[in-house]
Amino acid sequence: MTDINQQATAYDDNNIFAKMLNGDIPCHKIYEDDKTLAFMDIMPQAEGHVLVIPKQKAVDLSDLEPEFAAAVLMTSQKVMQAQRKVFEREGIIQMQLNGAQAGQTVFHYHVHLIPTSIHELGRHAAVMADQEQLAKLAQQLASAITV
Ligand code: 5GP
Numbered sequence: 771m772t773d774i775n776q777q778a779t780a781y782d783d784n785n786i787f788a789k790m791l792n793g794d795i796p797c798h799k800i801y802e803d804d805k806t807l808a809f810m811d812i813m814p815q816a817e818g819h820v821l822v823i824p825k826q827k828a829v830d831l832s833d834l835e836p837e838f839a840a841a842v843l844m845t846s847q848k849v850m851q852a853q854r855k856v857f858e859r860e861g862i863i864q865m866q867l868n869g870a871q872a873g874q875t876v877f878h879y880h881v882h883l884i885p886t887s888i889h890e891l892g893r894h895a896a897v898m899a900d901q902e903q904l905a906k907l908a909q910q911l912a913s914a915i916t917v
Pocket residue numbers: 786797798809810811812813814821866867873874875876877894895896
């Protein structure tokens with residue numbers, strides 16, 4: 771019988787988000803505190819797609835510690851408030867995938883915040899964004915965050 775709490779993948783210290791947290795690869799940062807980092811998704815499913823990650827080695831929801839879960843939600847609220855302001859829209863999708871079977875592609879827990887409607891959501895991790903555009907959006911969102 772399958773254990774419903776089973777974790778299919780062990781945490782890989784070399785995953786792309788771990789490298790971002792170590793400063794080994796760059797990202798278009800929007801917000802950072804002692805427990806979280808928020809940055810632009812490189813293959814957005816809508817303009818202004820942001821990812822929020824904990825500074826904890828969690829593969830998915832199953833191993834996310836409560837204090838980091840709370841911190842991710844608090845940062846997500848800040849980011850969503852900034853997205854609402856910058857894009858002048860109320861509708862923001864909050865999404866989070868657990869396991870390859872669900873479509874998860876980066877195995878460091880993260881929340882997607884996407885300023886669009888479920889009926890207009892673009893393809894997942896499919897099209898690379900223009901880097902200049904991402905940098906501009908990151909700057910706009912970062913300045914709209916009220917701490
Ligand atoms: P997942 O499929 O794990 O839920 O989502 C992973 C997300 O990370 C995807 O939306 C994908 O576009 C994004 N992503 C993958 N590689 C990179 C990267 O190198 N930089 C950034 N900023 N986002 C990435």
